[in-house]
Amino acid sequence: MATRWGICGAGKISNDFTVAMKTLPPGNHKIVAVAARILQHAEEFARKHDIPKAYGSYAELAQDLDIDIIYLGILHTQHLRAGLLFLNAKRNVLCEKPFAMNSGEVKQLINAARENNVFLMEGIWSRCFPVHVEVCRLLSENTVGEVKMVKAYFGSPQLHIPRSVERELGGGALLDIGVYCLQFALMVYRGERPQSVHATGVLLETGVDESMVVVLKFSRNRMAICGFSIAVAMPNDATICGTKGTIRVPSPMWCPTHLVVNGQESQYPLPEPSMPLHFTNSTGLRYEAEEARQCLLKAAQIIDMATKWGICTAGKISHDFTVALRTLPPEDHQVVAVAARDLDRAQEFAKTHNIPRAYGSYEELANDPEIDVVYVGTIHPRHLPVCQLFMNARKNVLCEKPFAMNAGEVKKLSASARQNDVFLMEAVWSRFFPASREISRALSQGELGEVKVVRAEFGYHLLHVPRAVEKELGGGALLDIGVYCLQFVLMVFCGEKPLSIQASGFCLDTGVDEAMEITLTFSGNRMAVCICSIAVQLPNEAVITGTKGTIRIPEHMWCPTSLVVNGKVTEYPVPPATLPLNFLNSTGLRYEAEEVRQCLLKGLKESSRMSLADSVLLAEVMDEARRQIQLLVVCTSALKTDTREGEHIEKNYGNVECRGCHGGRRGVGWAGDGCGGAGVGVFLHGLSSSGHRDDAHGVGVAGTRAPSSQDDDHVSLLEEASGLACRSRNKHGEDAAVQVALAGRLPVTRDGDDGGAGPVPGDQLLGSSHFVSCSYLPVCVRTPHGYLRAITGEHFAEIGPAELHSCLTCYYQSCSDPYLPVLVSTMMALAQHFKEDSTAPMAAASEGSRV
Helix, strand or coil: CCEEEEEECCCHHHHHHHHHHCCCCCCCEEEEEEECCCHHHHHHHHHHHCCCEEECCHHHHHCCCCCCEEEECCCHHHHHHHHHHHHHCCCEEEEECCCCCCHHHHHHHHHHHHHHCCCEEEECHHHHCHHHHHHHHHHHCCCCCCEEEEEEEEECCCCCCHHHHCHHHCCCHHHHHHHHHHHHHHHHCCCCCCCEEEEEEEECCCCCEEEEEEEEEECCCEEEEEEEECCCCCCCCEEEEECCCEEEECCCCCCCCEEEECCEEEECCCCCCCCCCCCCCHHHHHHHHHHHHHHHHHHHHHHCCCEEEEEECCCHHHHHHHHHHCCCCCCCEEEEEEECCCHHHHHHHHHHHCCCEEECCHHHHHCCCCCCEEEECCCHHHHHHHHHHHHHCCCEEEEECCCCCCHHHHHHHHHHHHHHCCCEEEECHHHHCHHHHHHHHHHHCCCCCCEEEEEEEEECCCCCCHHHHCHHHCCCHHHHHHHHHHHHHHHHCCCCCCCEEEEEEEECCCCCEEEEEEEEEECCCEEEEEEEECCCCCCCCEEEEECCCEEEECCCCCCCCEEEECCEEEECCCCCCCCCCCCCCHHHHHHHHHHHHHHHHCCCCCCCCCCHHHHHHHHHHHHHHHHHHHHHCCCHHHCCCCCCCCCCEEEEECCEEEEEECCCCCCCECEEEEECCCCEEEEECCEEEEEECCCCEEEEEEEECCCCCCCHHHCEEEEEEECCEEEEEECCCCECCEEEECCCCCEEECCCCCCCEEECCHHHHHCCCCEECCCCEEEEEECCCCEEEEEECCEEEEECHHHHHHHHHHHHHHCCCCCHHHHHHHHHHHHHHHHHCCCCCCCCCCCCCCC
16 A cells, blocks of 8 residues: 655645655555645646645645655754644654754654654655765674765855845754764764864854854764855865775765765666756655665554563563453454463463463563564573563563662663664653653642652561562562662652661561661752561551642552542542452553563653663662661671681671671671681671670670680570670570670670679670670660660660770771671661760660661
């Protein structure tokens, strides 16, 4: 079927374009209408070119349902207004160069095309000429080596032409003819943004440029020189100089029919016109017309076909995603294959969902040529290798949240997608719900004024779910559900990087976070607070507060079906499911699936609503929050030690690093043992180590020390730590001594000859083997109020911040170990915080107290 054209404008360039169209097969291209602002001009044009319909306004042309695409051949001062008219009427558009009067107008046109899902192209006809197509092929094959210099010149005496010299008509050398030189240089350098642009020229009295020279500098010491003038004739050629040869495009370089490669000339003749032309080689306009047709045909082929999905894993979320796809039109989405590491599970899943193919390995799914996009529903510790497998097989990927285990892995995924030129998106389904899109619309239109505070909470009872609590499965409140709160905040603040991130919380004894609170600050005195927990049910709401109003998601903020905007409630129900679901509102997964389809139809490699940059920022914020929590909270899974006689040991337990050694060495790290003469242990809110035998001592809030006996039965085992409460036992289960070095007035018993008891000054305690003989030691550190409390049996001690800081300073200055100063300086900073804020009332400490 022929592509049906509408012609906007009855001027000279529209005449030449129409003549050029007649050199193409009539079965491929057909002009069905023309429009001009004066009906008589349109009718004359229609009679001349045998066009069936003529309109006296552009609006009538926009409403003609017989038209597939419109050629916009009017003055570029009118391109924006007319272009928006046609694009908003869902019309495909080929617009004459230059696209518009400035980059701002160009961006408006591009945004309108994307919003209306229509084709749009600037009519840079030069790029579609066979000569320029051949130039691109030669460059891709490295025929002239690395290109170091590009030169392009275009000069034509046009001072007598009003369109070229009058400001109101968009005149000037640059907009009229210089655009050809610049586009040639950018084509050669494959659209790379120049590092610098230097221009010099002269102006006419009318306020437009008469002549200009533009020098562009690119990376790797490459450059381009463009010269153009509407006052004089120039060579009008272009030259590409590489390390292995030269390509020259002889005059006319903007519509070339000759090419010289390393001295060898080739010709590319144009067809003869059936009618007189106004401009040189104008039948070459046929090439851009055919390019537009091919693009439309390709898009039509894609639209006529459903997006074919492959499902990676046969778990609960994959089940729900597949059910959600069934709520979409079958002509748009089809699931054609599923893969699991267990073939039986894949076959059972395929039977449940009526999927034609089941695979027992992910590699088989990656090699299935029928699949357009793969949904990855594995646990997130497996996201990086699995997604890379599919992307290396040139498969588009929608990967469940969180994207990966840290920002480094997210960046690797993004790089892999770009390297393989495939689509990739993190499945943050929340962003694609209609309620979330309405939030973005309301914020963009300023309905809340300036947003000052955002709050988001998500808490659910998940302690019984292995996926949520096991470190090896990527568990923890933040990665599992807290990610929804953070992504909401970053969505509201349009992907802005926070100025500061402050996190607090505590861990389970499996080594993952049970609950967390994160405070983010942004520019303009704006802030956000996120709270997440896998231990308790929270309100699970999100609130955006601005200077003019409030938006609230009253419940299920991660999959919202209702929205309260300035008191007005709107419901956004999700469609019913055809099979039972594992998770709340899971048919809402349909929205992210449709986003993927629309991106693929448009040829996009990422979604603007959840871009790869958005995913990197989200991961970076989570990394920083986890880093802070691991520094401030005791995780009992971290309390692992390794000591061997006469050798230095280094081990890594996930994010926990342990170092330990014998023979007077020190143990340093999250958890370590320093065993043997003068061993030193350091403990700071989860940085726990022990030193024992012969004058061993612990430094920090709490450390452990085994009795000084040489009997192997008295090996210290740190059996449990909950918050900052520690119990130390030997291997027979008997209570062992716990040493405390909390500088100041702390009752201790002396482990010496006299066996007496009494308060020991902190600076003496650090250099001695004094320790508290008690079976249980809860310690509470209240950082916001600047106080520490320690309860030892019935004794109570209030620790002075100044004394603590003095004690730590003394130890820091005497420390020779290369690792310990780092930990001690951190403790000093904490003590300094207490010193600066020590007026607030203390909270009572209790067994199992947490930060």
